[in-house]
Amino acid sequence: MKNLKVVFLSVIVIALSVTSCTKDEIVNATDTNAVVASATIDAMNELDFKTGTQVTFDYSLSKSTNKSSVNSLVGACAIVSVDNLTPNVFPKVITIDFGTGCTTNNITRKGKLKITLSGLVSTPKATMKIERENYYVNGFKVEGTIVYVNETVTPNIPQWSRTVTNGKLTNLEGMVFLNAGTHTIKQTEGVGTPLILSDNTYEMIQGTHTVSKENGPSLTLTVAETLVKKYDCDYVSKGKLTVKSDLLNGTIDYGNGDCDNKFTFTHENGLVFNLTM
Template sequence: MNFYIIGTFLLTLISCSKEDIVVDRELVNAYAEIEFSSEVDFNSGIEAASDNSSFASRNNINSNTSLASCATVTVDNATTGVFPKTFTIDFGSGCVSNGILRSGSITVTITNYIMTAGSVTTIVRGNNYYINGRKVEGTIVYENTTTDVNNPQWNRTITNGKTTTTSGDVYTHSGTRTVKQIAGVTTLALLDNIYEITTGNHTITKNNNATLTTTVVEPLIKKYACAHVSQGQLDLQGSVLDGILDYGDNTCDYFATYTHSNGVVYDIVLN
């Protein structure tokens, strides 16, 4: 699920210090990277499961994955239909797939077919796992809470999240959200997937100091084929930020608006 949500804010809040503005921008960028890495890892889990007949209990889905060309995937239990299964996805010293550079390994444990209601998918990052040069740590749990097979959904929880940038900055984070797939359900061609994030919040802290909290206030629409969220609203609360980020009218573009609590509206370019 490609939830690369926010890029660099191109705004200036003249009533605030330059230092606070810089910190909030950094936290927003970190949030974007966190969502991006979470989506990348879940997609890897989907690909590993589909390549091993563990995505869905039906046979009319055509797998179209690229994971095998980049990573070495092993499974502790290869018997079809028998769970739990733990996949180890090892990217070695580094390989590029879909333009993403990864190294190290993750494990993905599933308690049933990923698309089956009640199944739990747990993703654990290894001690030496990197995405695009950033060290990524923590555990992500997706619980399938589907009530309508035409619109599968998951509750996602991130615990002990930690991202270390190439410059050495450390961002810790945690949060929950509800994700519903609203298109592309019957295929594994990811390009036709569309997701709706209906609820959720996330808190990111830089170097055990400055903090940003994001909360979904209007469902976010994310098309796999688009680089950014195309519709919906997030509430942003930080040292400077206190307002609403609006992604617009569902157009696949790089633009959004931020409305500060004082009513001033800023045009945003998503990076």
């Protein structure tokens, strides 16, 4: 996300709106916190995936990398190092060191991202592992590992599994949220132009993730209708998630394909909330 800070502020507004508008205890404070955490975690995972995709693209194919494209995501103040600069030779470990603070696109990150590649992410069975080391985004501490495995069956429809393990978010108030999940992702556009990322479109066709406050109840979000995410759009533009917890049950709807920050949450009792990210 280019403006993750705005997303964080927006989801807090969402939480307050849900709390003030619901009746019959649709959500309590714990559920609201989990919703905020879920939206924040999704935004951070998307940011790290996009960063990983870009540096993988720039540093795997040749020694002559496009530094401007890397800097547009990680910031000119970050230091990118590669353990193996030989083109198309793997495994390869790319480390992005944001130091004590590096800001780009209104996002301040510190700490490190470590990206381990077993091969080009477009190669069947190849893996990309993203690890966080003392890593912070706009003051939120983010922990956990994301692993992408290429599971392509049809050559012109690349497919990956994405698994988050040991996910942990510590917010600005010191609250801790644990998260984990697995999804299946397909690339449906841009396959014919492998050297261009901007025309790629990805679809999350299935999967579930859970978010729980430490020592508290959990929120489960499951893909109900395929989520559509274009590489050059900051937002999921289409698709639905089913939301379940002890009190908060309903559907998140991202719309019909427009690249905007709007979505709705419809509770099982029929209440509809028009929200923005």
